[in-house]
Amino acid sequence: MHTLYFIPGACSLATQAILNELNQESTLVHKLEADHFETLNPAGTVPVLVDGDKVLNEGVAIILHLLNKHKNNLIAESGDARHQAIENMLFANATMHPAYGRLFFAQANVNDAAARQQVFDSAAVAINKLWQVVEAKLEHMPYLGGHDISPADILLAVYSRWGDFFPVDIVLGPRSRQMVDAVLRRDSMQLALQREEAYSAGAAA
Ligand SMILES: N[C@@H](CCC(=O)N[C@@H](CS)C(=O)NCC(=O)O)C(=O)O
Known part of the structure; x- marks a missing residue:
């Protein structure tokens, strides 16, 4: 338990x-x-x-x-595939998550509306760049783990929902959108x- x-x-x-x-x-x-x-x-x-x-x-x-x-079946037991899965999890948790974190930080700490929007916009540029990295990783496969869902897909799908809380345009490429939607639909x-x-x-x- x-x-x-x-x-x-x-x-x-x-x-x-x-x-x-x-x-x-x-x-x-x-x-x-x-x-x-x-x-x-x-x-x-x-x-x-x-x-x-x-x-x-x-x-x-x-x-x-x-x-x-x-x-x-979420992660390979050993070898290159396991290493790649861990790398993808850390990309999500240590790179994408902090990029979204800037939005939350600006919301809580920047009082001037224009300055806050400026931070939101810069954060969105950085986040969109990272979603392009995800899009490239998904060029030949539906999930970061290949044909099946992996932990990094789940992490990224959760973070993808955070953009809705802010006045920013977060743009996911079509393959990233498809991956995120598939994860969010899962039981x-x-x-x-x-x-x-x-x-x-x-x-x-
Ligand atoms: N690297 C940490 C990041 C954890 C993190 O930043 N969590 C946020 C929520 S997504 C949090 O608890 N923030 C403090 C709060 O909102 O009270 C982890 O993966 O555990």
């Missing part, structure tokens, strides 16, 4: 989708409802996963922990979204 600390729509959504892909049960706890969240993750970020007596931080490390533990993601919604509805009731 796992406990996943989350924020609705945040990158913890990818962790939950992966738990669902692996048919692993999880209890969700909103970060703001956790007792002393900083003892679970001093950095203050989600996802945090508690798996038995282990407290795990950092999205990619959490996903690798789950993939090592549970048999799956694992639909269930994750429904559980986040149900949690929020329960909290509001």
Whole structure:
């Protein structure tokens, strides 16, 4: 049994989708409802996963922990294909995620509207450039992992939803759009979204 600390729509959504892909049960706890969240993750970020007596931080490390533990078709067991899958996960988590992070940072910290829009626009240029990198990676295959979905596809699909919160034009190429839509339609993601919604509805009731 796992406990996943989350924020609705945040990158913890990818962790939950992966738990669902692996048919692993999880209890969700909103970060703001956790007792002393900083003892679970001093950095203050989600996802945090508690798996038995282990407290795990950092999205990619959490996903690798789950993939090592549970048999799956999401990542190759060894060799170049595994290396490529990890590289793609880090491209998503350490390159694309921070690029979107600039939008959230500007929203929270730049008070002057014109200056804020300028930061939004520059961030969007950088994000669009990275989506072009994804588009190139998908030239010969539907997913970053090849014919089948991989963890990096799930991470990128979650981040792709964040552009909607800001007055920016984030442009995904047609192959990236197709990949993202396929990931968002999957049962694992639909269930994750429904559980986040149900949690929020329960909290509001
Ligand atoms: N590299 C970290 C990034 C985590 C991160 O930035 N999470 C964001 C949400 S996507 C967060 O928790 N921000 C703090 C907050 O919103 O309270 C990871 O993958 O775990």
